[in-house]
Amino acid sequence: MDQLDRKIIAELRNNGRATYAELGRTVGLSASSVHERVGKLEAAGVITGYHAVVDPRRVGLGVTALVGIQPTDTASDDEVAVALGELPEVESCYAVAGDEAFVVKVRVETVDELERTLGRLRRIDGVARTHTTVVLSTRFEGRPNNTGLDQG
C-alpha cells in the first residue's frame, strides 16, 4: 500500500465506476498497472466492493431509525446478531459498548412498518428491550472523507 494505491482508492471511493484508463491518468500510471493494483487491493480485502448508492426516499424507504438493542442476561450476542441480520429492514448492525449490546440502523417505508419492525426486533430471542431514535433528516451519510486516503 503506497501513495499510488491510496490515490487509486480515494478516486474509486469518489467514483466507483471510474475506468482504469481514467484512474491511470489521474495517478500517472498506465491502465494496465492500475488494473493490476486494483486487483491486488481487491484480493487483499482492502477494497471490499463497489455499490451504487440510491436515494432511499426515491425507492420508498423514507423512514430511518437507529435502534439500540438491550440484551437479556442469557443472550448470546452472536445469535442475536445473526437474527438481526435476517431482518432485511436492518441495514447496519454495530455491537457497542454500554448497556445496549447493539445499535442497528433500520430503514422502512412508513412509521407503520417501523412499528412492525420494532415488534419483530423485540421478539428476537435474547432481546430484552429496544430504544428507538427516529431520524428526522440525513444531513450526510457515508462520506469518503477521513480515510487517510485523500490527503496524500
Add this chain to the structure above:
Amino acid sequence: MDQLDRKIIAELRNNGRATYAELGRTVGLSASSVHERVGKLEAAGVITGYHAVVDPRRVGLGVTALVGIQPTDTASDDEVAVALGELPEVESCYAVAGDEAFVVKVRVETVDELERTLGRLRRIDGVARTHTTVVLSTRFEGRPNNTGLDQG
C-alpha cells in the same frame, strides 16, 4: 420506475461496476436499453453515485463511535450540521428526534484521536453535550437488502 428499473438498481447496488451488457443479461434487456434506463435513473436522482467500499481497518480507521449531540438552547441546527460536516472524521450525520439533535458516526485511527475528535465536537458552537457509544465490532453495514428492489 418499473420492475426492470428496480432490478437494475438492485444489481447495481450489489455490483456497482456491473457492465451494461451484464445488467442486460440479468434483466433481459439489451445493453443499450439498460444504458438508457440507468442514465435516466441517474438524471432523476434515484441513483446518486457509485462508490468503492474499503475495509476501514485496512486503511487505518479502526475506531468507530456513534456520538449523540445535545444542542444548546439557542443552537441553530443547520449551523451545527454544517460545522459537523467540516470535521472529516464525521462520516455520517443524522438529525434525530429525542433530546439529542444529531447522531453522528465518527471514524478515527485510535482512541486518542477519538478523544481529540470529541473535544472538537464539544467546541462547536451550539453543542452542549455529547454522548458517545463506542463500536466494538461492525457486524454488517450498509446492506443493500431492503430497498423494495430485491423482491422484484
Add this chain to the structure above:
DNA sequence: GTTGAAATTAGGTCGGT
C-alpha cells in the same frame, strides 16, 4: 512493478421499429 501492443469486450450514438 511497469509497460505497450494485441485481442476481446464494453461504452455510447443513432436510425429504425
Add this chain to the structure above:
DNA sequence: ACCGACCTAATTTCAAC
C-alpha cells in the same frame, strides 16, 4: 421504449524489461 449496428474506447492478457 427497445433494439441492432456501428465506431470509439476501455478492459484484459501477455511478453519483455
